Amino acid sequence: MKIEFDAEQKIFHLQSKNTSYVMQVIRDGYLTHLYWGKRIHTYRQSNPLRFIDRGFSPNPDPDDRTFSLDTIPQEYPAYGxxxxxxxxxxxxxxxxxxxxxxxxxxxxxxxxxxxxxxxxxxxxxxxxxxxxxxxxxxxxxxxxxxxxxxxxxxxxxxxxxxxxxxxxxxxxxxxxxxxxxxxxxxxxxxxxxxxxxxxxxxxxxxxxxxxxxxxxxxxxxxxxxxxxxxxxxxxxxxxxxxxxxxxxxxxxxxxxxxxxxxxxxxxxxxxxxxxxxxxxxxxxxxxxxxxxxxxxxxxxxxxxxxxxxxxxxxxxxxLSRGKFRDQVRPILINNWEATYFDFNADKIEQIAKQGQELGIELFVLDDGWFGKRDDDKSSLGDWVVDRHKLPNGLDDLARRVRNMGMEFGLWFEPEMISEDSNLYRAHPDWCLHVPNRPATLGRNQLILDLSRKEVCDYIIEAVSSVLSSAPISYVKWDMNRHMTEIGSAALPPERQRETAHRYMLGLYRVMEEIISRFPDILFESCSGGGGRFDPGMLYYMPQTWTSDNTDAVSRLKIQYGTSLVYPVSSMGAHVSTVPNHQVHRVTSLDIRGHVAMSGNFGYELDLTKLTEEEKKTVKEQVKLYKEIRPLIQFGDFYRILSPFEGNETAWAFVSQDQAEAVLCYFKVLSQPAEPVRILKCRGLNPDFLYQHLDTGEVFGGDELMNAGLTIPELKGDFTSLLLRFKKVGEA
CATH class of the missing domain: 2.70.98.60 (alpha-galactosidase from lactobacil brevis)
Incomplete structure (x- = not known):
C-alpha cells in the first residue's frame, strides 16, 4: 500500500496489494487518467497518451489541434x-x-x-x-x-x-x-x-x-x-x-x-x-x-x-460498525407471517415459548403493536403502545419473553406517517409535499420530511422513548414506500431540488443518534424487504432484511445476487410456512432451512402450528446453525453454480483459516435421466486434508477442488444438501 507522486513527471501512482491506479497532470493543469488494473511495481509511461488531430474535437490551444479534452482520459471531467x-x-x-x-x-x-x-x-x-x-x-x-x-x-x-x-x-x-x-x-x-x-x-x-x-x-x-x-x-x-x-x-x-x-x-x-x-x-x-x-x-x-x-x-x-460487527447474530422468530396485525400478548407469548423450546434465541414483534394499528391504514408516527393488544405494555411483554431466556425485538417504520394518525393531525405539513398538489399514497402512507430538523428530532425522541421503556435488544427498521411529491415546506423555491438529498442527510443523522444512544441494540434495516439494501445502510445497521419473499427457490437467486457485493452477515434469511405467502409454492422444510441458514437465520411462521415431526426438524436446524454460525456469518463466500444459469445452485462457506467449510447444493426440479453431478469446491487449501463430517471420509483440498465431489442422487423437486468439512491434517 502506497501513494507516490513523481514531481518531475507529475504522476500519481496509487498501489494496494494487487492494484495500481495512475494519474498525471498534463499541459496547464489537466488531470488525466492513465491506468487502473493489476499492480505494477513502477509506472514508467509505457502507455503514454497519444495526441491526434481529430478534426471536429475542439482545442483549448489554437496552435495545437492534436490536444482536445474530447479525446483524452480525464479524472473528473467537465462539460462545455x-x-x-x-x-x-x-x-x-x-x-x-x-x-x-x-x-x-x-x-x-x-x-x-x-x-x-x-x-x-x-x-x-x-x-x-x-x-x-x-x-x-x-x-x-x-x-x-x-x-x-x-x-x-x-x-x-x-x-x-x-x-x-x-x-x-x-x-x-x-x-x-x-x-x-x-x-x-x-x-x-x-x-x-x-x-x-x-x-x-x-x-x-x-x-x-x-x-x-x-x-x-x-x-x-x-x-x-x-x-x-x-x-x-x-x-x-x-x-x-x-x-x-x-x-x-x-x-x-x-x-x-x-x-x-x-x-x-x-x-x-x-x-x-x-x-x-x-x-x-x-x-x-x-x-x-x-x-x-x-x-x-x-x-x-x-x-x-x-x-x-x-x-x-x-x-x-x-463499513459495518458497532458491537455486533464481529458478534454472531441471534436466531430469531418473527411473528409477521404468523399473525400479521391479528395478535395479542398471549398469542405472542405462545409463539415465543414454542421458539424457546426449539432453541431460538430472539423473538421479534413486527407491525401492529402501536397506536390503533389493526391494518396498514393508520397510526404510523404514533409510537405509543396499543393497550388493547398489549394491555400491560411493551415492558411486560418483553420481560415475559426474556424470562423464558430469549431476547426481545421490535419493528418500527419511523420515516413514515399515516393520514389517520395523531401526528398528522397535529403536523400535516411534516410530510413531503408540494403546494396545491394532492398527495399520492403508497401503502396508505406518506413520508415524513426528514430534511427538517424538528421532524428528525421528533423521530429520535419518539423511537428513543420506546427503546428506553422496555428491555429491547433488536430493532427492525422498515421503510415501505418511495418518494412522490418531493418537496419541503421548510425550503425556499431555489432549494426545493435539494429535498431528496437533505432527506438522506436527515435520515443518516437520525440513525447515527439512535444507534449511538442504544449501542447494545442490534439494528436491521428493511425497505419492503430489500428495497434499500445498500452500503449506506450497512454503516448504521449491520444487517438488512434481504427480501419480503421468503420462498426458498426465489431466495436462491435473491441471495446469490446479493452476495455479489454484500457480506452474508448482512443478509436476513427466514424459514416461512408453505404454501409460501408470496409465490404459493410448497417446498420441504429441509430446503427452506438450508437456504435460510445461508444467511442470518430465523423463522417467520406460527411455531405453535407445527407438527411434532416439524418441530423436531426445526430443533435440529437450530442446533446445526449454532454450530456453523461463525463460519456462515464471518467466513468467505464462494459461488459455484448459478441459479440464473440452470436448475441447480451451489455455494460454499470457507473459514478465514481454511480449516472449515460448508458446501450447499440445491436442485429446483427433478429431471428425467439426470446426469451424475460432480461438484468442484472452491476456496479450500489444496495442501489440507478435510474430513467429510457426515461420512467420515477424508479428501485432500486439491482433490475436492479439482476432481470434485460426487453428489448423491436426490429424488423429487426442491431438494438440497448441506455438507460439512473440517481440516484433519496436511497432505
Missing part, C-alpha cells in the same frame, strides 16, 4: 469547454452559464482515512491501514474548488473516491451534477454487470455487452431501491466467476443514484457513479461546501467472485 461526453459534475453560475474549467492546484498525501461529514463511508481503525490522496482542482474564474479524495487500503484491493466542492468565490453557485467517481478507459471491450429487480424479486443479475452510446442504471425513487442497486461492474470479455478482469463501482448511499457507462466515437469508455442529477441541485453560497457520497472501486484480475470477496470483507469489517 471541449469535452462532449457526459461530465462528472456541472454547475450553474449567477449569469446562467454552466461552463467551468478545473485545473490542478495542489495535493497532499497522508496516512489514514477521513470521515465524511454527515455521510456513511468506509473507515480504518488505525492510520497505518490506509493512505489518502487529496487533489485540489480549481476554477480560477469563479473560485470554485473541488477536492478529489482517493484512499487505498493495506488489506483490501479497493480504492474509495469522493469529492468535496467549496465555493471560495464571492457569488452563489448552484451544483447541478456532482458525481463521486468517473473513470475513462481507453477501449470498450467490456460487458456491463448490474443488479436489478422489484419488490419480492430483488438483485437479479444482468450482464450485457456495452455498445457505443449511453447505458446504465439509476434510481429516482428516493431510495437506492429494489429496482436497481447502486453498483455496476465492467467485465473483460470472457470473464466469469473465477477468471478475468473486473472493474467494479459501488456507491455508499441510500437515496437517488446514477451509474452510467458511455462509449464514445473513438470507442473509449467512461464509467461514472454518484448522486442522481435528475431533479437535483444544490445552492452553494460563498464559503459553503458540499460533500458527495463515497464510491468504492474494486479491481479483480481473478473474476467476479474475487471482486465479491473484496467487497464482502471490506463492508463487513470496515
Amino acid at each position: 469547454n471541449g469535452d462532449f461526453r457526459m461530465p462528472a459534475y456541472q454547475v450553474q453560475l449567477g449569469n446562467g452559464s454552466t461552463v467551468t474549467d478545473f485545473r490542478y492546484k495542489e495535493h497532499r498525501i497522508y496516512e489514514g482515512k477521513p470521515a465524511l461529514e454527515g455521510l456513511p463511508a468506509t473507515y480504518v481503525e488505525h492510520n497505518d491501514e490506509a493512505k489518502t490522496l487529496e487533489i485540489i482542482v480549481e476554477d480560477s474564474v469563479t473560485g470554485l474548488t473541488a477536492t478529489l479524495m482517493y484512499t487505498v487500503f493495506r488489506d483490501f484491493d479497493a480504492i474509495t473516491r469522493s469529492v468535496r466542492f467549496h465555493n471560495q468565490g464571492t457569488e452563489p453557485i448552484k451544483l447541478l451534477r456532482a458525481l463521486s467517481a468517473s473513470v475513462d478507459f481507453r477501449d470498450h471491450e467490456y460487458d456491463l454487470l448490474t443488479l436489478y429487480g422489484a419488490h419480492i424479486n430483488e438483485r437479479n443479475i444482468a450482464r450485457r455487452p456495452i455498445v457505443p452510446g449511453l447505458q446504465g442504471v439509476d434510481s429516482r425513487r428516493g431510495a437506492s431501491s429494489a429496482q436497481q442497486n447502486p453498483f455496476f461492474a465492467l467485465l473483460r470479455k470472457g470473464s466469469d466467476e473465477h477468471q478475468g478482469e473486473v472493474f467494479a463501482f459501488s456507491l455508499v448511499y441510500s437515496g437517488n443514484f446514477h451509474a452510467q457507462v458511455e462509449v464514445d466515437q473513438f470507442l473509449t469508455t467512461r464509467a461514472s457513479i454518484g448522486l442522481n442529477p435528475f431533479d437535483f441541485s444544490w445552492l452553494l453560497a460563498p464559503g459553503e461546501q458540499f460533500q458527495t457520497p463515497e464510491a468504492v472501486m474494486v479491481y479483480s484480475s481473478q473474476g467476479i467472485n474475487d471482486m465479491s470477496l473484496t467487497y464482502n470483507r471490506l463492508y463487513r469489517t470496515r
Whole structure:
C-alpha cells in the first residue's frame, strides 16, 4: 500500500496489494487518467497518451489541434469547454452559464482515512491501514474548488473516491451534477454487470455487452431501491466467476443514484457513479461546501467472485460498525407471517415459548403493536403502545419473553406517517409535499420530511422513548414506500431540488443518534424487504432484511445476487410456512432451512402450528446453525453454480483459516435421466486434508477442488444438501 507522486513527471501512482491506479497532470493543469488494473511495481509511461488531430474535437490551444479534452482520459471531467461526453459534475453560475474549467492546484498525501461529514463511508481503525490522496482542482474564474479524495487500503484491493466542492468565490453557485467517481478507459471491450429487480424479486443479475452510446442504471425513487442497486461492474470479455478482469463501482448511499457507462466515437469508455442529477441541485453560497457520497472501486484480475470477496470483507469489517460487527447474530422468530396485525400478548407469548423450546434465541414483534394499528391504514408516527393488544405494555411483554431466556425485538417504520394518525393531525405539513398538489399514497402512507430538523428530532425522541421503556435488544427498521411529491415546506423555491438529498442527510443523522444512544441494540434495516439494501445502510445497521419473499427457490437467486457485493452477515434469511405467502409454492422444510441458514437465520411462521415431526426438524436446524454460525456469518463466500444459469445452485462457506467449510447444493426440479453431478469446491487449501463430517471420509483440498465431489442422487423437486468439512491434517 502506497501513494507516490513523481514531481518531475507529475504522476500519481496509487498501489494496494494487487492494484495500481495512475494519474498525471498534463499541459496547464489537466488531470488525466492513465491506468487502473493489476499492480505494477513502477509506472514508467509505457502507455503514454497519444495526441491526434481529430478534426471536429475542439482545442483549448489554437496552435495545437492534436490536444482536445474530447479525446483524452480525464479524472473528473467537465462539460462545455471541449469535452462532449457526459461530465462528472456541472454547475450553474449567477449569469446562467454552466461552463467551468478545473485545473490542478495542489495535493497532499497522508496516512489514514477521513470521515465524511454527515455521510456513511468506509473507515480504518488505525492510520497505518490506509493512505489518502487529496487533489485540489480549481476554477480560477469563479473560485470554485473541488477536492478529489482517493484512499487505498493495506488489506483490501479497493480504492474509495469522493469529492468535496467549496465555493471560495464571492457569488452563489448552484451544483447541478456532482458525481463521486468517473473513470475513462481507453477501449470498450467490456460487458456491463448490474443488479436489478422489484419488490419480492430483488438483485437479479444482468450482464450485457456495452455498445457505443449511453447505458446504465439509476434510481429516482428516493431510495437506492429494489429496482436497481447502486453498483455496476465492467467485465473483460470472457470473464466469469473465477477468471478475468473486473472493474467494479459501488456507491455508499441510500437515496437517488446514477451509474452510467458511455462509449464514445473513438470507442473509449467512461464509467461514472454518484448522486442522481435528475431533479437535483444544490445552492452553494460563498464559503459553503458540499460533500458527495463515497464510491468504492474494486479491481479483480481473478473474476467476479474475487471482486465479491473484496467487497464482502471490506463492508463487513470496515463499513459495518458497532458491537455486533464481529458478534454472531441471534436466531430469531418473527411473528409477521404468523399473525400479521391479528395478535395479542398471549398469542405472542405462545409463539415465543414454542421458539424457546426449539432453541431460538430472539423473538421479534413486527407491525401492529402501536397506536390503533389493526391494518396498514393508520397510526404510523404514533409510537405509543396499543393497550388493547398489549394491555400491560411493551415492558411486560418483553420481560415475559426474556424470562423464558430469549431476547426481545421490535419493528418500527419511523420515516413514515399515516393520514389517520395523531401526528398528522397535529403536523400535516411534516410530510413531503408540494403546494396545491394532492398527495399520492403508497401503502396508505406518506413520508415524513426528514430534511427538517424538528421532524428528525421528533423521530429520535419518539423511537428513543420506546427503546428506553422496555428491555429491547433488536430493532427492525422498515421503510415501505418511495418518494412522490418531493418537496419541503421548510425550503425556499431555489432549494426545493435539494429535498431528496437533505432527506438522506436527515435520515443518516437520525440513525447515527439512535444507534449511538442504544449501542447494545442490534439494528436491521428493511425497505419492503430489500428495497434499500445498500452500503449506506450497512454503516448504521449491520444487517438488512434481504427480501419480503421468503420462498426458498426465489431466495436462491435473491441471495446469490446479493452476495455479489454484500457480506452474508448482512443478509436476513427466514424459514416461512408453505404454501409460501408470496409465490404459493410448497417446498420441504429441509430446503427452506438450508437456504435460510445461508444467511442470518430465523423463522417467520406460527411455531405453535407445527407438527411434532416439524418441530423436531426445526430443533435440529437450530442446533446445526449454532454450530456453523461463525463460519456462515464471518467466513468467505464462494459461488459455484448459478441459479440464473440452470436448475441447480451451489455455494460454499470457507473459514478465514481454511480449516472449515460448508458446501450447499440445491436442485429446483427433478429431471428425467439426470446426469451424475460432480461438484468442484472452491476456496479450500489444496495442501489440507478435510474430513467429510457426515461420512467420515477424508479428501485432500486439491482433490475436492479439482476432481470434485460426487453428489448423491436426490429424488423429487426442491431438494438440497448441506455438507460439512473440517481440516484433519496436511497432505
